[in-house]
Structure formats: structure tokens, C-alpha cells
Amino acid sequence: MLSKSRVKYIQSLYHKKFRDEEGCFVVEGPKIITELLSGIPNNIVSLYAVASWLQANQPLLQQLDPSFVYRVEEPDLKRISSLKTPNQVLAVVKKRKPEVGSSSKASLILDRIQDPGNFGTIIRTADWFGISSVICSADCADLYNPKVIQATMGSMLRVGVTYTSLVGWMKENDGIPVFAATLHGKSLYEFPAMTGGALLIGNESRGIDPELLSLCQDEITIPRIGTAESLNAAVATGILLSHLIKP
Amino acid sequence: MLSKSRVKYIQSLYHKKFRDEEGCFVVEGPKIITELLSGIPNNIVSLYAVASWLQANQPLLQQLDPSFVYRVEEPDLKRISSLKTPNQVLAVVKKRKPEVGSSSKASLILDRIQDPGNFGTIIRTADWFGISSVICSADCADLYNPKVIQATMGSMLRVGVTYTSLVGWMKENDGIPVFAATLHGKSLYEFPAMTGGALLIGNESRGIDPELLSLCQDEITIPRIGTAESLNAAVATGILLSHLIKP
Numbered sequence: 157m158l159s160k161s162r163v164k165y166i167q168s169l170y171h172k173k174f175r176d177e178e179g180c181f182v183v184e185g186p187k188i189i190t191e192l193l194s195g196i197p198n199n200i201v202s203l204y205a206v207a208s209w210l211q212a213n214q215p216l217l218q219q220l221d222p223s224f225v226y227r228v229e230e231p232d233l234k235r236i237s238s239l240k241t242p243n244q245v246l247a248v249v250k251k252r253k254p255e256v257g258s259s260s261k262a263s264l265i266l267d268r269i270q271d272p273g274n275f276g277t278i279i280r281t282a283d284w285f286g287i288s289s290v291i292c293s294a295d296c297a298d299l300y301n302p303k304v305i306q307a308t309m310g311s312m313l314r315v316g317v318t319y320t321s322l323v324g325w326m327k328e329n330d331g332i333p334v335f336a337a338t339l340h341g342k343s344l345y346e347f348p349a350m351t352g353g354a355l356l357i358g359n360e361s362r363g364i365d366p367e368l369l370s371l372c373q374d375e376i377t378i379p380r381i382g383t384a385e386s387l388n389a390a391v392a393t394g395i396l397l398s399h400l401i402k403p
Numbered sequence: 404m405l406s407k408s409r410v411k412y413i414q415s416l417y418h419k420k421f422r423d424e425e426g427c428f429v430v431e432g433p434k435i436i437t438e439l440l441s442g443i444p445n446n447i448v449s450l451y452a453v454a455s456w457l458q459a460n461q462p463l464l465q466q467l468d469p470s471f472v473y474r475v476e477e478p479d480l481k482r483i484s485s486l487k488t489p490n491q492v493l494a495v496v497k498k499r500k501p502e503v504g505s506s507s508k509a510s511l512i513l514d515r516i517q518d519p520g521n522f523g524t525i526i527r528t529a530d531w532f533g534i535s536s537v538i539c540s541a542d543c544a545d546l547y548n549p550k551v552i553q554a555t556m557g558s559m560l561r562v563g564v565t566y567t568s569l570v571g572w573m574k575e576n577d578g579i580p581v582f583a584a585t586l587h588g589k590s591l592y593e594f595p596a597m598t599g600g601a602l603l604i605g606n607e608s609r610g611i612d613p614e615l616l617s618l619c620q621d622e623i624t625i626p627r628i629g630t631a632e633s634l635n636a637a638v639a640t641g642i643l644l645s646h647l648i649k650p
Contacts, residue, residue, distance in 0.1 A: 273520060277635045286629035311631050345649065379650040382533035384558050387641065388524045394638035395645040402592065403626040 158204070158232045166204075166236040166248060172298050179251050181300035182236075185243040188310045192249065193219060195313060199252070204228045204236060205245035238302040251300065252316075263350065263401070265334065266292045267322055267368055268359035269389055275299075276307025277390035278357070283311035285397045290315055291354075293322045293365075326371045333373040336364050337396055339386070341375025350400035357396075360389050376400075405451070405479045413451075413483040413495060419545050426498050428547035429483075432490040435557045439496065440466060442560060446499070451475045451483060452492035485549040498547065499563075510597065510648070512581065513539045514569055514615055515606035516636060522546075523554025524637035525604070530558035532644045537562055538601075540569045540612075573618045580620040583611050584643055586633070588622025597647040604643075607636050623647075 168174040169182050180201055183189060186209065192200060197219040204226045210217065217225060233242045264287050269275045275297035282290055297304055299317045308315075326334060333353040356372060358364030369375075378387060378395050387395070415421040416429050427448055430436060433456065439447060444466040451473045457464065464472060480489045511534050516522045522544035529537055544551055546564045555562075573581060580600040603619060605611030616622075625634060625642050634642070 277638060280631050281634060281638050283629045283631035284625075284627055284634050288629075307635075309632065314630055343650075344645075378531075378645060380531055381648060381650050382530045382535075383561055384527050384530035385556065387528060387531050388554075388637065390635065391524060391528050391638050391641035394634065394642045398591075398625060398642040398645065401628060403590075403628050 158226065158228060158236070163232070163235050166246075169248065170238055170302060172301070175251075175298070175300050180248050181251060181305070182238065182246060182302060183249055183305055184237060184239060184246045184302070186245055188305070188313070189245050189247055190216065191310050191313060192247065193217070196252075199250045200224065201248040201250055202226065203245065203247040204233065206230065206233060209244040263287050263354045264290045264393070264397075265322060265325075265354050265356040266290060266296050267356060267364050268293050268362070269296045269357065271360060271389075272297045272301045272303035273307045274360065274388065274390045276304040276309075276312070278393050279304075279308045279315050279317065280311040281390060281394045281397065283308075283315050285401045287397075287401075288314075288316060290317050291322065291325055292317060292319050294319050322365075322368055323371070326368065330371075334371065335374050335376045335400075336369055336372040337377070337392060338363065338369070338375045339377060341377040343379050344376050344396060344399045345379070347376055347400060349402050353400075355393075355396055355400060357389060357393050405473065405475060405483070410479070410482050413493075416495065417485055417549060419548070422498075422545070422547050427495050428498060428552070429485065429493060429549060430496055430552055431484060431486060431493045431549070433492055435552070435560070436492050436494055437463065438557050438560055439494065440464070446497045447471060448495040448497055449473065450492065450494040451480065453477065453480060456491040510534050510601045511537045511640070511644075512569060512572075512601050512603040513537060513543050514603060514611050515540050515609070516543045516604065518607060518636075519544045519548050519550035520554045521607065521635065521637045523551040523556075523559070525640050526551075526555045526562050526564065527558040528637060528641045528644065530555075530562050532648045534644075534648075535561070535563060537564050538569065538572055539564060539566050541566050569612075569615055570618070573615065577618075581618065582621050582623045582647075583616050583619040584624070584639060585610065585616070585622045586624060588624040590626050591623050591643060591646045592626070594623055594647060596649050602640075602643055602647060604636060604640050 169180060175181050193216040202224050207227055210227055237246055264282050299312055305312055334356050335353060336356045378392060416427060422428050440463040449471050454474055457474055484493060511529050546559055552559055581603050582600060583603045625639060
């Protein structure tokens with residue numbers, strides 16, 4: 157059985173304040189944990205799994221110090237999980253440090269994307285289109301929120317995400333043309349593939365901050381054919397990237 | 404104060420079984436209810452709102468029989484709402500009957516889309532691209548599930564959604580070319596605009612049923628540039644529609 161203090165520590169990591177203090181977060185489920193063990197096992201601080209999972213994954217687990225690995229029963233797993241139906245294995249993982257200089261290669265910029273599902277789905281979509289670095293305003297959803305991690309489907313391990321002041325970033329990187337996704341710009345069908353530029357996506361209901369918008373090179377729009385008032389932010393990001401980034 | 408039996412009745416409508424029996428469902432929030440009152444007020448069976456909302460919307464409410472309208476206090480609204488933070492107004496609404504014959508005009512077909520958020524977002528995306536009718540396998544998420552309604556952002560009032568056996572539908576409509584979204588088909592960049600055809604989207608993890616797939620004319624794929632294993636179903640639908648349906 158896990159000690160009370162350990163259970164409390166893991167539960168505390170479901171709050172951003174504690175994640176920021178500890179530099180750690182929680183990931184859950186066999187799929188992402190297998191990816192972690194194959195890719196960056198040294199980032200795993202501790203791992204909690206049911207006996208059957210541990211048995212089935214012995215070879216992978218050899219990369220971990222055995223003292224990091226805890227066999228738990230279902231009730232304990234339930235206690236430390238954020239899911240209604242906990243999924244065999246859970247790990248506490250060290251946050252990556254953002255790579256120095258990576259930020260200037262970004263081709264996706266997010267302004268105040270607040271829904272964790274949208275934010276995670278956008279990171280997953282960026283990964284599909286080969287974007288390795290995403291720049292976010294400080295008030296976007298937290299990458300280490302369990303719902304965000306779930307929605308990224310593992311892509312949070314591959315895409316670098318940097319939180320910063322977007323106005324500051326755009327002023328420092330004013331050689332990079334930024335295209336703002338709005339409802340009243342040029343049709344995406346008229347835009348050539350984006351080489352070296354960046355796409356800016358705004359808040360789900362309020363759109364892009366006016367000061368940021370004034371720093372953009374152009375506005376790009378998905379023409380509306382029917383009657384919906386708007387598109388979901390992740391769907392819009394996918395549509396725009398599929399037209400701007402071609403294989 | 405609302406009677407116990409009325410509260411119970413509304414709460415029962417959060418279960419598919421009762422929605423099917425009663426032919427009614429619940430919608431919440433000023434935006435969609437304003438749309439309902441402007442568009443199809445006769446479908447509203449009863450409406451529950453806080454005093455301030457009723458006062459601000461008097462002209463619209465004149466279309467309703469006054470006996471259908473209930474002024475409620477916050478605690479009662481909370482009792483009948485499916486939301487953590489109830490939003491001023493809620494209504495019980497009659498389901499639409501699917502229009503006869505409309506099904507053959509569909510240009511979007513959904514096979515076992517199970518996540519309510521994905522399902523609703525796909526209906527919203529279809530509405531953006533002018534698709535007025537969507538054909539769904541019987542085991543897709545229920546259009547009248549509160550999470551689906553929320554994700555459609557009002558589009559569920561405009562897009563006709565029919566649940567049926569897809570194999571049966573495809574055999575009956577074999578003059579309509581159906582393009583299956585898969586991971587191993589032709590690149591979407593090679594497809595011309597879809598005129599008179601239909602796009603088929605499969606289950607989030609299991610894809611398209613093999614029997615259905617064998618009835619399709621062709622497979623269409625969004626080329627992967629990066630490393631994500633897959634795209635979210637709603638994002639993929641948006642990307643494909645933006646290439647297949649042009650203004």
C-alpha cells in the first residue's frame with residue numbers, strides 16, 4: 157500500500173501551482189508510458205502500476221532504477237489517478253526544460269487557448285504536421301494539465317511548448333512573417349504554402365488580442381460555406397495547417 | 404419552486420432511454436435558446452429561466468404559450484441543469500423528425516464516432532461547410548446528449564442527423580460515391596472537389612468497419628509530415644472537408 161504522504165504528493169501534482177513548484181507532472185496509461193520508457197526514461201521520477209502491467213513490461217522497466225517502481229493495487233491506483241477509470245499504470249515525470257533557441261523556429265503561435273481539450277488537440281495536430289515548437293501566451297492552458305496530456309495522445313513528449321509574452325516574442329522575431337487566423341482575412345485557398353512563417357490562433361471566443369493582431373503580416377480565413385458561426389479552435393488549426401504546410 | 408416530479412422529469416432526460424421514450428431533450432444556455440426561439444419556437448415544450456433573463460427576452464418569449472414558461476431561482480436551475488455552472492436558461496425541446504428523403508443528400512457519413520465532444524464538433528464543422536444532412540451508424544454518440552449539444556454550438560438545430568445501418572444505407576444508395584478516410588489511401592492533395600459524393604469517417608480508435616470499407620469507392624488520407632500517430636476525428640473531418648468542399 158502506498159504511504160499517505162506519497163498519495164498526497166501525487167494528488168498535489170494535479171494542481172498547476174504544485175507542478176510549477178516541483179517541476180514534475182503526472183502521466184497515465186500504458187500507451188504514453190511505453191513511449192516515455194522507450195524515449196526519455198531518465199525523466200521518470202517514479203512509476204506506479206498493477207502487477208499484470210509490470211510483468212508484461214519487464215524488459216522496458218529494466219531502464220528504471222528498481223526503487224522508482226511501485227506495484228500498486230487497483231484502490232491505490234484509483235486514489236492517485238485523475239481518471240474515473242484508472243488505466244494500469246501512472247508515472248511522475250520531470251518537466252523538460254524548453255530548448256534554448258528553439259522558440260525562433262516555431263510555426264504555430266497560440267494566444268489564450270483555454271480549453272484543455274482544444275489545447276492538447278492542437279499540440280497533437282502540430283505534431284502531425286511536423287511542427288516541433290509551439291509558442292504560447294502565458295495564459296494558455298497548462299501543458300501539464302492531465303486533460304491536456306490526455307488530448308495530446310503522446311505528442312506532448314515530442315513538441316516543444318514555450319510560454320511567453322507573445323507581443324514581446326513577436327517584436328523580437330519580427331523577421332518571421334506571422335499570419336493571423338481570423339474571420340475576416342484572405343481566403344486560405346489564396347495563400348501559398350508557408351515557408352519560414354508562423355500561424356497565429358486566438359482564443360476560442362475572443363479571438364486574437366488586438367495588439368498582437370496589429371503585429372501580424374496578414375489575416376487568413378477559412379471561408380464559411382454553411383451557417384455555423386465559427387469553427388472549433390483545434391479544427392480550424394488543423395484545416396489551416398493542412399493548407400499552409402504541404403508534404 | 405419547481406415541483407419534485409418536474410425536476411425528476413427533466414433530470415430523466417439526461418438519459419438516452421428516457422429521451423427516446425419521450426421524444427424530448429434538454430438544451431441549455433442563452434445562445435442556443437435564443438436561436439431556438441427565433442427559429443423553431445414551436446418545438447419548445449417548456450422553458451426555465453432566471454428572472455433577469457426572462458425580463459431581457461420578453462419580445463422573443465411572446466411566441467411561447469405563457470404556461471410553458473417557468474421563472475426559477477438559481478438553486479432550482481442547478482437542480483435541473485447538466486452543467487456545473489448553470490447558464491440562466493434551459494428548455495425541454497421536442498426532437499425533430501428526420502426529413503423523409505433527406506438522407507440521400509448526405510455528404511458526410513459517421514461510423515461509430517463515440518466521444519460526445521468529437522461527435523458534436525463534427526456536426527458543427529459539417530454545418531460550417533454547408534452540409535445539411537449527416538448519416539450515422541446506430542452506435543454513434545446520441546445527438547441529444549448534453550455534451551454533444553454543447554459541442555455543436557447550435558449547429559444541431561440546423562444539420563439533419565439520421566441514425567441507420569450504414570451497410571444498408573450504402574447498398575441502397577450505391578450511386579453515391581463514398582470516400583473513406585483512412586491512414587493508407589490516396590493523398591487528399593490529389594483528390595478533386597467532391598461533387599455529389601460523401602466522406603466516411605470511422606471510429607476514433609478502430610477506424611472504419613471492414614464491411615463498410617469494402618463498399619467505398621476510394622480511400623483518402625491526410626499525409627503525415629511529423630510523428631503523431633493519428634489526428635483527432637473532428638480535426639481530420641475538418642481538414643478533409645476543407646479540401647473536398649470548396650466555396
